[in-house]
Structure formats: structure tokens, C-alpha cells
Amino acid sequence: MSKIEDKCKEKGVRLTDQRKVIAKVMSESKMTYGSKDHPDVDELHKRVSLVDKKISIATVYRTVKLLEESGIIERHDFKEGKSRYEPSTDEHHDHLIDINNGEIIEFVDKEIEELQNKIATKLGYKLVDHKLELYGSKIKK
Amino acid sequence: MSKIEDKCKEKGVRLTDQRKVIAKVMSESKMTYGSKDHPDVDELHKRVSLVDKKISIATVYRTVKLLEESGIIERHDFKEGKSRYEPSTDEHHDHLIDINNGEIIEFVDKEIEELQNKIATKLGYKLVDHKLELYGSKIKK
DNA sequence: ATACTTGCAAAAGATTTGCCGCATG
């Protein structure tokens, strides 16, 4: 059983056959496609279709929405017209996107997290969520 | 003549009647609607229509795209389905979005800018662009 | 004349939804 399936049970999200396939595909995302994998709905649909070609793209849309609202996966809107998804992780991370080839590098930086909290507080707000994306090009050596 | 019109001339962007109206509306955005103003295309179209109701929304789309590519205005994709725009400023700033009412607070923080540069460099990238959005709720006193 | 702009409506791309049959508790 996949990690995401586990989390669904914890959160009381009902697991149908279709959802199990989608959960499995999401769970195996980085394992199979590398740490830079952040598939969009179309890509997810292609992958689940390999397992069960009857699953419609509408179901994929409905499921990622459900999983996102349950905090099980995360949606990102990088500078394209569509959303990309990844399984939620225990430790929050941010993204650096290679502007030349679209590669996504994940990073964790405690200092920047604290700083964001400090800024929000200074402005009179409680920080609930945040988005930090760096866009850059590879330095050649 | 509006500030944005000025910048168009500097950059060699041709100024048609329609573009002048759109430039004016963008220039007066924060002056007229407050520092929290980041209108979307639909809102811009409404505002330019008050000046000249013949201007089509397609022209507004084409013009904001042009202005954005020229660096004269900036596009933001906050967590909604559509883009919002604001005139470019000399000093870079980021945004805090009130999750309860959608209000946008702008802020500048040198420290966080430096930190981002440092992170990109450490990862072997030259930082070209970045996006930082904080989402929070107002602290009551 | 040549190249750029615009308005209109149609097209496109991503996402949502109505309907209805099907599955599940």
C-alpha cells in the first residue's frame, strides 16, 4: 500500500479503485522519475492510464483537488498555465526552477523560513502559507 | 503624460491611442485605487472602457503582455486562476496576501533578497527572477 | 508600400460540472 493511500486512511478519504491507482502513481512519482518530478494532471493521467486506461482525466482532476484539500499532496503554479503536484513532505521545502530547461531543484532553508515569519509578524499578520520560487540559470564552471 | 507612457518611449514601444489609455489607467492604478491595487485584465478593461468603450479586451491582453515583456509592468499569479498587474517599481518588493479578504500588502526586505541570492549561488545557479508570496491572516490586538 | 495594430469572433488550453448509471456502506 502506498504512502498516500496511508494518509487517505488517516484523514478519512475514501479509497476507490481509481483513487488507489492515482495515489500509487503520486507516491511513486519521485521514486520513479527522480527528485525533480512534479507532474501535471495530464502527465498523471498518462501514468494512471498505463495501469487502468478507463480512468478519466476528470477523475484525476477531482482526485488531485481532493488530495490537495486534505493536505496530502501539494499544488504548485510555476510560471506556466497549469498546476503541478507533488506528495506533501514532513519538512517544508521551496523550489528553484531552471529557466533554461524547466528542471526543478528542491531546497530547504531554515533561515529564510524564519525570516518570512518575522516579516509577517512585523506587518501584523500570522503567516499561514507562503510560496517561494527562485528562477535561475545554471552557472558553468 | 503618464509614467508608463514615458517608459514606453524610452523602450521604443509604439504608443497608439488604445495603449495610451491603458498606460494611463495602469499609471493611475495605485493613485486612484490605493497601494493595494493589482488589477486583473477584466478590471483593467472595465477601467479603460470608461475612457474609450471601443477598446476590446483582446487589446488589453495584447498590451499587458507587451508591457510585461518590456519590463514596464509586472504580472503576478497569486492563488487564483488569473493574472494581476502592477507598474514596475525601481525597488523590488514582495507581497503578503490576506487570506481572509484578498488584500495585498507590499513589503521590501533586503535581507531576504540577499538570502535568496546566496541560496541560488550555493545550488550552482545565477538568480534571474524570483517570486515570494506570504499568505496570512491579520492578528487582532 | 510595408509593417504594425485593432476589433471581432473563434479557438485553445486548463479545469469544472451536470447528468446519469454504478458502486459502496
Added chain:
DNA sequence: CATGCGGCAAATCTTTTGCAAGTAT
């Protein structure tokens, strides 16, 4: 039985584009 779920196609929403006519250089 009652509620929720999934497939399909149609609808929606934002944004882009083809075309023909108009404008500027």
C-alpha cells in the same frame, strides 16, 4: 436504500489567435 463516485461530454474561464480592415512610418 442512500449517498457518494466516476465517465462522458458539455460548459466555463482565462488567454491567445486568424482574419480583414485600419493606421502609422
